[in-house]
Amino acid sequence: MLTEIHPKIPMRDKKVTREFYLKNLGFKEFGSADFDGYLMIEKDRIQIHFFEFKELDPKENYGQVYIRSNNIDDFYQSLLDKKVQIHPNGPLQIKPWGQKEFSILDPDSNLLTFGQSLIE
Structure with missing residues (x-):
């Protein structure tokens, strides 16, 4: 039985x-060990999870994660309040x-899309 998923995406600078x-998304570091070239965060x-890929060209990165939310409006507003840049093609809609979803890019151009189902 499958119970969880923890995507691994690239990062250039830990x-x-x-x-x-x-700072921007309210995650915290996961685990007690600090591994070289690897980062684990949770919210x-x-x-x-992130793996180091120093040679990554953000313009050629297609890393994507879809994250479900049960309170998308408040989370979206919290990002706007922190001046987090929303993807130009991904405002809340x-x-x-x-x-109901929106998207942002992280510093390595990993696309994070946050969504909440409107169908119950």
Whole structure:
């Protein structure tokens, strides 16, 4: 039986990635060990893992994660309050497939899409 998923996406600079996710998105570091070239973060029941890829060209990065929320409006507003840049093609909107969602890019151009189902 499958119970969770923890995506692994690339990062160029661990310090920059850590600061972006902790400061802007409200994640915290997961685990007690600090591994070279690897970062684990969590928020609520979501974990994201990062592996170091110093040669990553952000313009060629297609890393993507879809994260479900049960309070998308408040989370979106919290990012706006922190001046987090929303993806130009991804402002908060209702999609034809019954999701309310928005997207941002992290410092390495990993696309993070946050969505809440409007269908109960």
